[in-house]
Amino acid sequence: MVLAALSxxxxxxxxxxxxxxxxxxxxxxxxxxxxxxADPRPGSLVGKHVVVTGATSGLGTATAHQLSDLGAHVxxxxxxxxxxxxxxxxLTGPSTTWVCDLGDLDSVRACAEAMLADAPPIxxxxxxxxxxxxxxxxxxxxxxxxxxxxxxxxxxxxDLLLPKLEGHDARVVLVTSGGMYAQALPVDDxxxxxxxxxxxxxxARSKRTQVELLPVLTVRWAAAGIAVYVMHPGxxxxxxxxxxxxxxxxxxxxxxRDADEGADTSTWLVAASPRPRGGGLWMDRRERSxxxxxxxxxxxxxxxxxxxxxASATGLTP
Ligand SMILES: NC(=O)c1ccc[n+]([C@@H]2O[C@H](COP(=O)([O-])OP(=O)(O)OC[C@H]3O[C@@H](n4cnc5c(N)ncnc54)[C@H](OP(=O)(O)O)[C@@H]3O)[C@@H](O)[C@H]2O)c1
Numbered sequence: 001m002v003l004a005a006l007s008x009x010x011x012x013x014x015x016x017x018x019x020x021x022x023x024x025x026x027x028x029x030x031x032x033x034x035x036x037x038a039d040p041r042p043g044s045l046v047g048k049h050v051v052v053t054g055a056t057s058g059l060g061t062a063t064a065h066q067l068s069d070l071g072a073h074v075x076x077x078x079x080x081x082x083x084x085x086x087x088x089x090x091l092t093g094p095s096t097t098w099v100c101d102l103g104d105l106d107s108v109r110a111c112a113e114a115m116l117a118d119a120p121p122i123x124x125x126x127x128x129x130x131x132x133x134x135x136x137x138x139x140x141x142x143x144x145x146x147x148x149x150x151x152x153x154x155x156x157x158x159d160l161l162l163p164k165l166e167g168h169d170a171r172v173v174l175v176t177s178g179g180m181y182a183q184a185l186p187v188d189d190x191x192x193x194x195x196x197x198x199x200x201x202x203x204a205r206s207k208r209t210q211v212e213l214l215p216v217l218t219v220r221w222a223a224a225g226i227a228v229y230v231m232h233p234g235x236x237x238x239x240x241x242x243x244x245x246x247x248x249x250x251x252x253x254x255x256x257r258d259a260d261e262g263a264d265t266s267t268w269l270v271a272a273s274p275r276p277r278g279g280g281l282w283m284d285r286r287e288r289s290x291x292x293x294x295x296x297x298x299x300x301x302x303x304x305x306x307x308x309x310x311a312s313a314t315g316l317t318p
Contacts, residue, residue, distance in 0.1 A: 058238025
């Protein structure tokens with residue numbers, strides 16, 4: 001009992017001090033705590049079909065490998081089929097590639113249509129695809145691109161795929177970022193039309209939006225029996241970090257996690273038995289607070305307005 005309380009306190013302290021908690025130090029310490037949940041059983045995903053978006057680089061590739069090693073048939077949802085072919089060749093199990101630009105809602109609709117026609121029932125989706133556009137960029141539908149890739153595309157894709165997900169305890173994981181702690185929900189300016197554009201701000205606002213939609217999406221998809229999670233991977237060395245955050249990469253390089261450590265909680269949420277409780281933000285296999293000391297927590301009315309904007313942008317019934 002005392003040991004569990006101490007290990008919980010140490011884990012929370014790592015969270016609040018950010019740098020140790022988000023780096024490989026946090027992962028290494030937490031893995032040794034008695035409270036660290038067991039690894040998924042070998043073969044636990046045999047016969048399961050799991051979708052991973054953005055599987056052609058960094059955390060997405062690592063997630064695809066981990067799921068494949070556990071026996072899953074991995075569905076690589078990617079914008080570049082040639083890159084996916086290389087990933088597929090190196091997986092230990094079967095895979096199928098689907099082409100989809102998550103930042104383009106027409107492409108998302110076309111991909112969902114193809115999957116509805118040809119894919120088997122889907123047991124889980126890991127919405128991992130991500131980007132930090134260096135300049136303010138609009139999607140073909142006129143939405144700010146970070147918001148489009150991290151929020152609009154994943155919500156629409158999941159909603160369209162409900163017939164493939166419902167009725168078998170499916171799991172949906174949205175990969176967010178610890179950067180969201182620093183930003184409020186951009187309810188008055190979801191497309192970042194006001195003020196000077198800053199890539200990290202746009203990115204973090206869209207990641208905050210993923211987190212704050214969690215209660216809405218949990219209720220929306222509950223009738224289909226889906227558990228929804230948002231996870232953040234800490235800070236991991238990936239091509240995305242090197243390209244988008246070169247200074248951060250240089251300074252923090254020695255203590256960044258590797259891609260497998262960053263992908264660990266996504267894989268665990270998909271494979272853990274029994275299914276972890278849905279509706280929360282997870283990091284390092286534990287549910288976390290969505291704000292530090294209540295900072296940047298929206299009101300329920302702000303959440304509702306944000307959801308109405310997402311529903312209207314994607315053409316979904318709120
Ligand atoms: N690494 C970290 O420390 C860290 C921290 C917090 C959160 N995250 C999140 O983790 C996820 C993976 O990041 P990463 O570091 O592995 O980045 P990465 O190496 O840049 O990989 C990003 C992946 O997303 C794909 N992608 C980008 N835009 C897309 C679009 N419009 N449609 C479809 N796919 C698209 C990329 O495809 P291409 O290969 O074609 O470019 C690539 O496969 C992201 O959501 C990121 O925000 C990462």
